[in-house]
Amino acid sequence: PRRVTTHVLSEMKMKGEKIAMLTAYDYSLAHIVDRAGVDVILVGDSASNVMAGWETTLPITLDQMIYHGASVVRAVERSLVVVDLPFGSYQGNSKEALTSSIRIMKETAADAVKIEGGSEVIESVQRILSAGIPVMGHLGLTPQSIHKFGTYAVRARQEEEANKLIEDAHLLQEAGCFAIVLEKIPADLAGRVAQELHIPIIGIGAGNQVDGQVLVIHDMLGINQEFSPRFLRRYHNLYAEITGAVGNYIDDVKSVDFPNEREQY
Ligand code: KIV
Numbered sequence: 001p002r003r004v005t006t007h008v009l010s011e012m013k014m015k016g017e018k019i020a021m022l023t024a025y026d027y028s029l030a031h032i033v034d035r036a037g038v039d040v041i042l043v044g045d046s047a048s049n050v051m052a053g054w055e056t057t058l059p060i061t062l063d064q065m066i067y068h069g070a071s072v073v074r075a076v077e078r079s080l081v082v083v084d085l086p087f088g089s090y091q092g093n094s095k096e097a098l099t100s101s102i103r104i105m106k107e108t109a110a111d112a113v114k115i116e117g118g119s120e121v122i123e124s125v126q127r128i129l130s131a132g133i134p135v136m137g138h139l140g141l142t143p144q145s146i147h148k149f150g151t152y153a154v155r156a157r158q159e160e161e162a163n164k165l166i167e168d169a170h171l172l173q174e175a176g177c178f179a180i181v182l183e184k185i186p187a188d189l190a191g192r193v194a195q196e197l198h199i200p201i202i203g204i205g206a207g208n209q210v211d212g213q214v215l216v217i218h219d220m221l222g223i224n225q226e227f228s229p230r231f232l233r234r235y236h237n238l239y240a241e242i243t244g245a246v247g248n249y250i251d252d253v254k255s256v257d258f259p260n261e262r263e264q265y
């Protein structure tokens with residue numbers, strides 16, 4: 001199968017073919033997700049939550065994102081791989097944004113970076129793009145700003161914030177971003193952005209009038225149980241499955257059923 005490029009994603013939007021995106025943070029899961037045929041793999045800074053157990057995405061470092069990114073890229077044959085720029089690696093400093101992005105591209109061999117925000121980070125976006133590095137935008141509920149928002153509630157319900165989001169989306173497109181993630185905003189607003197823009201709009205908690213969807217793999221597989229927003233559809237209950245398997249292993253060890261004669265030398 002041919003590799004997914006930013007050009008392929010733009011063709012998919014033109015044809016009305018939806019884009020399926022999932023996160024991955026390690027070699028083994030990325031291998032499964034890639035071979036299953038997902039279009040885009042996001043090495044999200046949600047690794048801070050699901051891999052490292054932090055409450056927010058703020059603590060994860062650029063070095064840690066690079067470790068996750070390189071692990072994912074080594075597994076991937078087809079999907080486009082996007083790596084999140086973590087908190088503190090780009091805000092308020094376009095030179096640092098470029099340096100961080102170059103490190104990601106060189107040390108992980110990923111295809112693109114993702115950056116949270118609109119007008120506040122547009123100089124960084126332009127500078128990264130000027131180095132030939134593809135940039136994916138991220139608007140709406142941008143978790144690196146959780147301390148500013150004070151809540152993980154739906155964003156842009158009010159007209160003022162909705163108008164700024166639409167302006168930001170246009171800014172990012174004009175700067176040259178190849179796609180934008182819209183997180184946790186009203187479906188009609190997301191649909192309007194997808195209609196006005198020619199670049200693909202990927203939603204998470206943003207309804208189905210957009211060009212594609214993204215979920216955190218640990219959430220959709222039910223590996224973690226704590227997180228259950230309305231927008232999450234669980235495709236498996238891996239927490240229960242793994243608990244069962246581990247329980248069986250413990251029982252077999254305790255009862256000396258494992259290992260048997262065929263499982264020894
Ligand atoms: O880090 C992440 O997983 C993300 C997606 C939720 C879009 O940014």
Ligand code: NA
Binds near residue numbers: 044045046057084
């Ligand atoms: Na993220």
